Amino acid sequence: MVLVFVDHNGGQFKKATFEVVTYGKKVADLLSCECAALVLGAVDNAGILGQYGANRVINVSNDNLTNFDSQTYTSAIAQVAEKIGAKVVIVGHNSTGKSIVGRLAAKMDAAVISGAKAVPTNDNGFVVEKNVFSGKGIASYLLDTDIKIISLMGNSIQPEVTGTDASPEAMELSINPPKVRVIERKTISGIVPLPEAEMVVSAGRGMGAPDKWGIIEELAEILGATTACSRPVADTGWRPHHEHVGQTGVAIRPNLYFAIGISGAIQHLAGVSSSKVIVVINKDPEAPFFKNADYGVVGDLFEVVPALNAALKDFKANNN
Amino acid sequence: MKILVCVSKTPETTANINFTNNNTEFDTNGVSFIMNPYDEWYALVRALELTEANGGSVTIVNVGPSINDAVIKKGLAIGAKDAVRIDAEPTSALFVAKQIAAYAKSEAYDIIFTGKESIDYNGSLVGGMIAELLDLPYISYASSMELAGSTATLQREIEGGTEVVQLDTPFVVSAAKGMAEQRIPNMRGIMMAKKKPLNVATAEAAQSNEKVVEFKEVPKDRAIKMINPEDMAELVRLLHEEAKAI
Ligand SMILES: Cc1cc2nc3c(=O)[nH]c(=O)nc-3n(C[C@H](O)[C@H](O)[C@H](O)COP(=O)(O)OP(=O)(O)OC[C@H]3O[C@@H](n4cnc5c(N)ncnc54)[C@H](O)[C@@H]3O)c2cc1C
Ligand SMILES: Nc1ncnc2c1ncn2[C@@H]1O[C@H](COP(=O)(O)O)[C@@H](O)[C@H]1O
Numbered sequence: 001m002v003l004v005f006v007d008h009n010g011g012q013f014k015k016a017t018f019e020v021v022t023y024g025k026k027v028a029d030l031l032s033c034e035c036a037a038l039v040l041g042a043v044d045n046a047g048i049l050g051q052y053g054a055n056r057v058i059n060v061s062n063d064n065l066t067n068f069d070s071q072t073y074t075s076a077i078a079q080v081a082e083k084i085g086a087k088v089v090i091v092g093h094n095s096t097g098k099s100i101v102g103r104l105a106a107k108m109d110a111a112v113i114s115g116a117k118a119v120p121t122n123d124n125g126f127v128v129e130k131n132v133f134s135g136k137g138i139a140s141y142l143l144d145t146d147i148k149i150i151s152l153m154g155n156s157i158q159p160e161v162t163g164t165d166a167s168p169e170a171m172e173l174s175i176n177p178p179k180v181r182v183i184e185r186k187t188i189s190g191i192v193p194l195p196e197a198e199m200v201v202s203a204g205r206g207m208g209a210p211d212k213w214g215i216i217e218e219l220a221e222i223l224g225a226t227t228a229c230s231r232p233v234a235d236t237g238w239r240p241h242h243e244h245v246g247q248t249g250v251a252i253r254p255n256l257y258f259a260i261g262i263s264g265a266i267q268h269l270a271g272v273s274s275s276k277v278i279v280v281i282n283k284d285p286e287a288p289f290f291k292n293a294d295y296g297v298v299g300d301l302f303e304v305v306p307a308l309n310a311a312l313k314d315f316k317a318n319n320n
Numbered sequence: 321m322k323i324l325v326c327v328s329k330t331p332e333t334t335a336n337i338n339f340t341n342n343n344t345e346f347d348t349n350g351v352s353f354i355m356n357p358y359d360e361w362y363a364l365v366r367a368l369e370l371t372e373a374n375g376g377s378v379t380i381v382n383v384g385p386s387i388n389d390a391v392i393k394k395g396l397a398i399g400a401k402d403a404v405r406i407d408a409e410p411t412s413a414l415f416v417a418k419q420i421a422a423y424a425k426s427e428a429y430d431i432i433f434t435g436k437e438s439i440d441y442n443g444s445l446v447g448g449m450i451a452e453l454l455d456l457p458y459i460s461y462a463s464s465m466e467l468a469g470s471t472a473t474l475q476r477e478i479e480g481g482t483e484v485v486q487l488d489t490p491f492v493v494s495a496a497k498g499m500a501e502q503r504i505p506n507m508r509g510i511m512m513a514k515k516k517p518l519n520v521a522t523a524e525a526a527q528s529n530e531k532v533v534e535f536k537e538v539p540k541d542r543a544i545k546m547i548n549p550e551d552m553a554e555l556v557r558l559l560h561e562e563a564k565a566i
Contacts, residue, residue, distance in 0.1 A: 009479075068483075069457065070448060070451070070457070070458045070459075070460070071451070071452075071455075071456075071457055071458070074452065094479055095460070095461060095476070095477060095478040095479055096478075098444045098448075098460055098461065099448060099458060099459075099460040099461075100448065101444070101445065101448065102413065102417070102443075102444070102445035102446065102447065102448030102449040102452070103448040103449065103451060103452040103458065104452075105413075105414055105445065105449065105529075106414060106417060106448070106449040106452035106453050107452050109414075109529070110529060111529035111530040112413065112414070112445065112529070112530060113530065114442075114443050114444055114445055115442060115443075115444075124533075125533075127533060129536075130442075131442065131538075132440065132441050132442060132535075133331070133337045133346075133439070133440055133441075133442075134333075134439050134442060135538065136337040136538060137337045137339070137346075137535055137536065137537060137538060138535065138536040138537070138538060139441075139532045139534070139535050139536075140532065140533050140534040140535075140536070141530050141531065141532055141533070142530060142531055142532075142533045143529070143530045144529055144530060144531070145529045145530075179457040179487055179488070179491075180457050180459065180485050180486075180487045181485060181486045181487065182483060182484075182485050183473070183484040183485060183486055184483070184484040185478070185481065185482075185483045185484075186481045186482050186483075186484075187478070187479070187480045187481030188480050188481055191480060192480070193479040193480030193481075194480075195479060196479060196480075199565075199566075223566065241463075241497060241498055242477070244497070247333055247439060248333075248357055248358075248439075248497065249497070251442075255565050256559070256563075256565040256566065266333070266334050267333050267334070270333075273538065274538075276565070277559070277563045277565045278542065279555070279559070290544055291544075292540075292542060293542060293544050294542050294543075294544060294545065294563065295544065295545050295546075295547055295555060295558060295559070295563075296544050296545070296546050296547065297546070297547050297549050297552075297555065298546065298549065299549030300549075303549070304549050304552065307549075307550075307552040308552040308555065308556070310552070311552035311553045311555070311556045312552075312556055312566075314553070314556075315553075315556045315557075315560065315566075319560075
């Protein structure tokens with residue numbers, strides 16, 4: 001049995017949820033076994049996970065699991081894994097998953113790979129790939145124990161509907177009260193968080209000043225993209241810290257990445273080079289970023305970006 | 321307040337990453353190594369600030385061979401009181417966590433800090449593992465932390481926002497950007513570090529459950545197409561028709 005733990009945001013699933021279940025189904029197929037999805041806490045439509053390949057959907061309600069605490073969640077997942085005889089446990093490599101993936105491996109004394117980016121192969125042992133050296137290399141890990149733990153990097157596979165709704169089953173667990181008290185949870189609504197974003201518009205020091213960002217925000221809005229920035233831009237307070245992408249910031253892998261007025265330093269590239277399509281706009285034809293881009297525009301961003309925005313608006317008007 | 325800060329050694333951020341021995345090993349030839357930035361800039365500095373404000377001491381722990389002493393000494397120069405190096409090749413995250421947990425068990429630390437991840441294998445694993453092995457709470461990716469007595473209030477990064485949590489010591493925390501500002505060691509710190517204890521401990525027997533069997537270079541198959549800056553309609557067309565990105 002493969003067990004997939006899925007996260008939700010106040011009862012709502014995200015695309016990343018369906019990615020992990022789809023991945024779990026593929027691992028189950030590889031091992032010729034079934035896939036179970038585990039949901040902790042109240043959600044309206046847990047059964048939908050069946051569509052993405054979960055043969056069983058387990059929905060545990062327990063007062064001690066109302067708020068996230070890595071200790072109680074790990075205990076719950078490990079108990080379910082044991083009850084259903086799971087050999088592989090999969091979580092998403094998001095803020096919840098990163099807090100529990102190591103705990104789970106320690107608790108179950110299992111082999112672990114965090115941030116996996118491909119479906120395993122099982123020809124010469126159970127082998128899974130991930131990015132290492134902050135995106136500068138790829139490593140294949142051999143997981144060499146009976147029980148294996150995987151956290152899946154977002155945007156690594158597309159959700160696939162392969163089945164029909166499942167009927168959620170309840171399960172009784174014994175969970176200690178959490179030691180962590182959640183005081184406040186703030187999420188910026190209406191914006192796709194950077195790690196999950198399919199399109200990202202990023203700008204750097206070439207912008208010159210913080211009050212020039214209107215054209216960048218406009219481009220992001222036309223595309224429905226999330227905004228990002230280079231590190232010096234966040235460090236000088238031109239943009240909020242959570243927008244900083246790169247080796248020491250958020251690592252992203254969107255379908256489309258715009259780098260505007262960013263030189264393309266190796267530490268910046270490390271966090272963004274997994275993007276599928278990269279567009280670079282820079283006035284310096286020698287900017288290193290052009291060596292790592294699919295489309296390049298040499299020009300003054302204050303002329304190029306407004307022109308691009310106008311062209312995109314035309315395109316949107318003709319394609320809707 | 322007794323604080324333990326786990327520090328790892330990583331390649332310098334501009335290092336070229338190459339592989340050797342039939343792509344089974346990381347080629348360290350010509351690579352210089354540093355203290356993992358998250359451990360140095362955020363975990364260690366915040367730990368020092370907390371003891372400066374509340375009293376107490378900061379100990380550094382590293383699992384690694386003697387060549388790591390240079391990195392550990394930098395931590396002492398920044399301000400840690402003493403250090404312990406557990407003498408073993410760090411073969412997996414769980415191996416490292418088991419060593420640190422075994423060492424920390426008898427020392428009753430109030431807070432154990434790690435960085436949010438090491439920039440080489442990007443595991444984000446060791447902190448949670450130590451917490452599980454010691455049966456402690458774990459707060460990951462903390463971007464700020466305040467202490468009042470034995471109660472800590474931390475802000476943690478979540479998708480598209482932040483979460484504020486509270487808990488009592490002891491606990492394990494992994495530090496992300498925002499936690500503190502980088503400190504450059506001064507001459508006095510460097511001189512004082514020479515007299516500070518750097519103890520070497522023997523490793524426990526523990527196995528590694530997983531290993532890297534092959535490295536690959538990231539495919540560099542981007543063939544750039546230059547677009548006339550006067551013709552943004554062409555860029556839009558290519559993004560739609562060729563790249564199918566919009
Ligand atoms: C340990 C370490 C970790 C780091 N981690 C990160 C990280 O995670 N992320 C990160 O981004 N950086 C990181 N850096 C910093 C990195 O080395 C670079 O300094 C940084 O990425 C440069 O930012 P930038 O491209 O915005 O600025 P610059 O390098 O100053 O580039 C600005 C660019 O804008 C162009 N430009 C200027 N005016 C215009 C105009 N009018 N129109 C068009 N183009 C214009 C210029 O030609 C230039 O290429 C790190 C550095 C270190 C030492
Ligand atoms: N060999 C090591 N010795 C001491 N601490 C380590 C070691 N490896 C990792 N850590 C700590 O664990 C954190 C997370 O590392 P990782 O799980 O490898 O991403 C690092 O930021 C360090 O604080």
